[in-house]
Amino acid sequence: xxxxxxxxxxxxxxxxxKTEEYSKIGKLKVDIISIKRKIEKQFTELGGRTFDLxxxxxxxxxxxxxxxxxxxxxxxxxxxxxxEKEADIERVKQDKGKERLDRQEARKQQSEVNDxxxxxxxxxxxxxS
Numbered sequence: 552x553x554x555x556x557x558x559x560x561x562x563x564x565x566x567x568x569k570t571e572e573y574s575k576i577g578k579l580k581v582d583i584i585s586i587k588r589k590i591e592k593q594f595t596e597l598g599g600r601t602f603d604l605x606x607x608x609x610x611x612x613x614x615x616x617x618x619x620x621x622x623x624x625x626x627x628x629x630x631x632x633x634x635e636k637e638a639d640i641e642r643v644k645q646d647k648g649k650e651r652l653d654r655q656e657a658r659k660q661q662s663e664v665n666d667x668x669x670x671x672x673x674x675x676x677x678x679x680s
Contacts, residue, residue, distance in 0.1 A: 557658070564654065572647040576640050583636045590629045597622040 600618050613619050 557662075561655075561658075565651070568647055568651055572643060575643045579636050579640045579643070583633060586629050586633045586636065590626055590633070593622050593626045593629065597626070 597619065600616070600622065601613060604613055604616055604619070
């Protein structure tokens, strides 16, 4: 009976763990989508500004234009943020996997202790009989 209860408990813990993991990953993926949209917006604005500079009467160098430099810095910052969010997803996966393994190992050790205690109790009962 204990084995059945242990199996049910293990199954429920796995469901809870996976739910937490997927919830965290889902939020991070929403953040990633938002960052990608910001990058796309910056690229669109950069393209428009570049077009204006190349076709306008004011033939400034693109590299010297403050607006272009600002857009490039913004894009680079968003790309760095994107990499960090992707790394966060991997960290969540690894952390949750480690938590599950640690819990399984602790349960296995507890089961071994329980088995040893039962064996000792049975031996003591035989001696007392």
